[in-house]
Amino acid sequence: MAxxxxxxxxxxxxxxxxxxxxxxxxxxxxxxxxxxxxxxxNMGNPEIKMIGVTVEPGSVVKDLTYxxxxxxxxxxxxxxxxxxxxxxxxxxxxKMTNIxxxxxxxxxxxxxxxxxxxxxxxxxxxxxTARVAFRQINVLGDASGKSATEGQHLxxxxxxxxxxxxxxxxxxxxxxxxVDTTVKAPATVKKQ
Numbered sequence: 001m002a003x004x005x006x007x008x009x010x011x012x013x014x015x016x017x018x019x020x021x022x023x024x025x026x027x028x029x030x031x032x033x034x035x036x037x038x039x040x041x042n043m044g045n046p047e048i049k050m051i052g053v054t055v056e057p058g059s060v061v062k063d064l065t066y067x068x069x070x071x072x073x074x075x076x077x078x079x080x081x082x083x084x085x086x087x088x089x090x091x092x093x094x095k096m097t098n099i100x101x102x103x104x105x106x107x108x109x110x111x112x113x114x115x116x117x118x119x120x121x122x123x124x125x126x127x128x129t130a131r132v133a134f135r136q137i138n139v140l141g142d143a144s145g146k147s148a149t150e151g152q153h154l155x156x157x158x159x160x161x162x163x164x165x166x167x168x169x170x171x172x173x174x175x176x177x178x179v180d181t182t183v184k185a186p187a188t189v190k191k192q
Contacts, residue, residue: 046171052087066148075177090124098165107140108152145182
């Protein structure tokens, strides 16, 4: 004799719902894990490392006071034109060629004053260092001993990716400095 088994539709719907929730949770977790893996891969060691920046003529580090505003330990450039020399190092075991380097300078607080200067580095051997110089950079503002904001600059140095030349990553570094042509560097202060 045959037995007939009946299953209530309510139980089928509950089991199907639980299976669907588990499937969606697993898919979401897998997607999140893959996305985070890509981020951690990009945040690893840079291919090209910026190991030094030199300002010529040298800048001085000094406390500046403008009215009631005091800037402690400000890096000050005392001329209206300067040179910037960047030292970079190839951190990989591969030779890199035609490396695009870019300098972007902006006046902090004034988005209309921004200058971008392209440059390039022809060859960088594995583990080698090289210098890239940006010459005769004109400042965008001058504090002139009066304003805490008129001379504040932001420089962003960027080594752009060039897969054909062996550079897969973009590397970027930024620093701030003040321009005040009224500041005179004391003879005892070591210039940077």
